[in-house]
Amino acid sequence: MGPAGLAAVTAGWITTEAGRQPFTVYGLLRTANSVSPVAAPAVAASLTAFVVVYFLVFGAGIWFLFRLFSQTPHAHEPGPPRGQPIRTAGITPAPAVPSGTITGHAQQAAGE
């Protein structure tokens, strides 16, 4: 089921973009009239550059993820730190921080 979400999103996106043709704004603006005055080689060059950079950066990220996956847990490994934030943002599988336990930690470390 892993890639199903990705496939659904991509299929939906292709349906919207292709189904709207030959309009950019349906019934109001033709795609041919909304093309920006950028030379074709410039578009080709930027697309190629983005593909290369995404492969490099995502490649490095995925390589790093696989490195993390390949590590098996050690016996008696200490868990994530308790009672203090371990990230500034984002949804993580980390334990929720019990309320009232963050007592000026960040201020103390950064400010003074």
Added chain:
Amino acid sequence: MSIDLTLIWALLLATTVFLYVVMDGFDLGLGILFPALHGKVERDVMVNSVAPVWDGNETWLVLGGGGLMAVFPLAYAVIMPALYMPVILMLLALIFRGVSFEMRFKAETPGAQLWWDRAFSWGSYAAAFCQGIALGALVQGIRVENHTYAGGWWDWLAPFSLFTGAALVIGYGLLGACWLVLKTEGELQDRARRLARRLATGTLACIALVSLAMLILQPTFRERWLTFPSILLAAPVPILVALLAKRLFTGLAESERQSQAGVRAEERQVLWYDGVPFLCALWLFLLSYIGLGISMWPLVVPPSLTIWEAAASPSSQRFLLVGAAVLIPVILTYTGCVYWLFRGKVRAGVGYH
């Protein structure tokens, strides 16, 4: 005639772009200083000093770009094709810079760390250089015919735009060095002060050269700066730049004396002594920006397109202004909170990402 919405929007977007320039300016400046500051501990402290704020700083780029598209669609439609190459290169450079913020701390070998440091530094150089090129290319004029861009995809390339690119790299370096004087202590601070002195000299030379070039570039610019009565508005700018430059150097000297005295001053005093150079650098940027505004006003795309010609319909402007009136105070509040929360000196080994 009621309120001039276009004027309000022009000032709002000018403010947004300025906030982007100085805020991302100092964190890009750290990447620009990387070749001069080698140690792993030093570099970790540098990156950690902006880690909580750097992505917030880039909010203003998104807001500036989005605002330009929504409120000045004609300007957006002309500027983006004209500056296609520098803008794309800037975005690619910002990808490398942004990713290496996290990845350089995950590197397992010194070799990998070196490459992520290079990604950070080269990304910062390229982003700053491209922004300077974009500014130079915009100021020297964009060819517009029938409300569309009428040039090619290499029109941005000119000696003037390359020079403004280099100038912005030096200017961002100055902001970065002054930020380090404010946020660090000890040996790293000493080195940042030395760098700040050299970069301040460079920045002032660039300001002078670009200002002179501006006078040659467009007759309308020259008229603004050299004829009565607009000279009354323009003349204080270079005078204030000279005064600020002097204050910047005395500020650096005072900060050095304080740190060498060895006496631990009160925190508030330290903040003042070490903060003055950064404040002066910010003001130098503001004055340069105001100088640019004096030259360009009321054009949004020199040599011909004014803000009123490029503006969207009044109803769009009004609708968007309601959103901005809610959004901008929220952004300013959380930005202020973050800077306040992470105020003071950054110590080695302490980082929030």
